[in-house]
Amino acid sequence: MDNKFSKIKNVDDADLKNLTAVSVIEKIKSKQISCKDLVKYYLSNIEKYKNKNAILEVFDNAIIQAEKIDDMVASGASLPALAGLPIIIKDNILYKGKTCSCGSKFMQNHKAQYNATIIDRLLDAGVIILGRANMDEFALGASCENSAFGPCLNAFDNERVSGGSSGGSAVAVALDMCTVALGSDTGGSIRQPASFNGLIGSKPTYGRVSRYGLAAYGSSFDQISAITKTVEDNALILKYISGKDINDETSLNNEVPDYFNQIKKDIKGLRIGILKETKQLTDKTEYKEKYEKIAEWFKNQGAEVSEYSVPAYELGLAVYFALSFAELSSNMGRFDGVKFTTRSEDSENIDKLITNSRTEGLGKEVKRRILLGNFVLSSGNYDDYYLKALKIRKQLQLQYNDIFKKCDILISPTTIGEAFKLNNKIKNPVDMYVEDMFLANANVTGNPAITVPCGTGVDNLPLGLQMIADNLNEDILFRIADYFEKNFKEEK
Ligand code: GLN
Secondary structure (H helix, E strand, O other): OOOOOOOOOOOHHHOOOOOOOHHHHHHOOOOOOOOOHHHHHHHHHHOOOOOHEEEEOOOOOOHHHHHHHHHHHHHHOOOOOOOOOOOEEOOOEEEOOEOOOOHHHHHOOOOOOOOOOOOOHHHOOOOOOEEOOOOOHOOOOOOOOOOOOOOEEOOOOOOOOOOOOOHHHHHHHHHOOOOEEEEEEOOOOOOHHHHOOOOOEEEOOOOEEEOOEEEEOOOOOOOOEEOOOOHHHHHHHHHHHEOOOEEEEOOOOOOOOOOHOOEEEEEEEEOOEEHHHHHHHOOOOHHHHHHHHHHHHHHHOOOOEEEEOOOOOOHHHHHHHHHHHHHHHHHHHHOOOOOOOOOOOOOHHHHHHHHHHHHHHHOOOOOHHHHHHHHHHOOOOOOHHHHHHHHHHHHHHHHHHHHHHOOOOEEEEOOOOOOEOOOOOOOHHHHHHHHHOHHHHHHHHHHEEEEEEEHHHOOOOOOEEEEEEEOHHHHHHHHHHHHHHOOOOOOO
């Protein structure tokens, strides 16, 4: 190879396979691999796994950006912290000049007018954005089957769902189409697809990451974070996307710890909690024994394991749906068929234009949730549903606060099982909603959560262990998750 990398040993695909963000950054910096080779490798995988339908668009400037990074490396220039890290973003995050369609036909021509704050932060840190990933339309779903551009298939099984709504992001990481992908999590949308595809996915404390430039679903729930191959990578990315943003009033002012450098410690003496309520739910699944063994394992590692109770636990799912639908119906009000979206052709007046554009442009699940959200907010129902849900939300927050005075993290399954078959749950919305059973509470209360692979299930597909911590205690979450990832071995 006669180019400026001729001094780099000949890199073949085997050297590029399954790299973590930490190693990509190191290898590019130390000239063990070129950024261009890596980007080309990922682009070839995007092509190779086209049938998965994980990627909606590949951006055209990735190779040029990779060459720029390689030039900087060659010239000995000082490099930004994430220099050359190839990422893929969920299709609901604004990247200036690029299409952001939210997995919807309605938005297919919408080009972002500005960068989301996290995009600015990551670009400043040197990442390369390869493309945008498939998702359930407007992030509503748990299987990616609600995408207007067709479902994204599970990384390991073409007959199963990828999970949702950030299904494309998860499959992109699992099949080496990028090193890291961004998703958004309103009721589990990062953690569930990460778990279904054997990966790490986190949901930071509400307010930890700016939502500016994320297409809003449930504004008091939404958080952006990363899907990664390792906990270390997840901690690394969170460090760069967190922190106060003047464009998002709900973003928190608290100092951002160096999550990455605080991991790699043991877990002796740490207090692990299991909720009586999640235990009862787990006992009904075929994974009862697996999670009992995990609790035992934590004890053997020197952690204290105790049982606690959040009496309002099971109301969390209903609260999530009532409030998130209400917020969605309000957030969707901006899409009037006049700006941002496609317009209906045959509308003789403005009222018809709005109605027809929304009727033609939006998918079934979006319409269902707008209707239910308006129902929840309508006079006569407001007190019985919206207000009541807000009150229970407060109770849940207080109950969780109480628990976290006594323990460091709560553990539970991430999902009720392995990735389910395509078309299995899509016909009955309630079946799909139940998927979020273990997930939604962290969004309702705002607490940070993470999923880490914990072996496989009856069909040999990945399962995840979810960990939830006190507000802003992502550092302890990463520490325990990292330890679990590196030390837990499943005995079958
Ligand atoms: N599965 C959940 C839902 O359908 C989560 C969605 C999300 O987090 N965006 O609402």
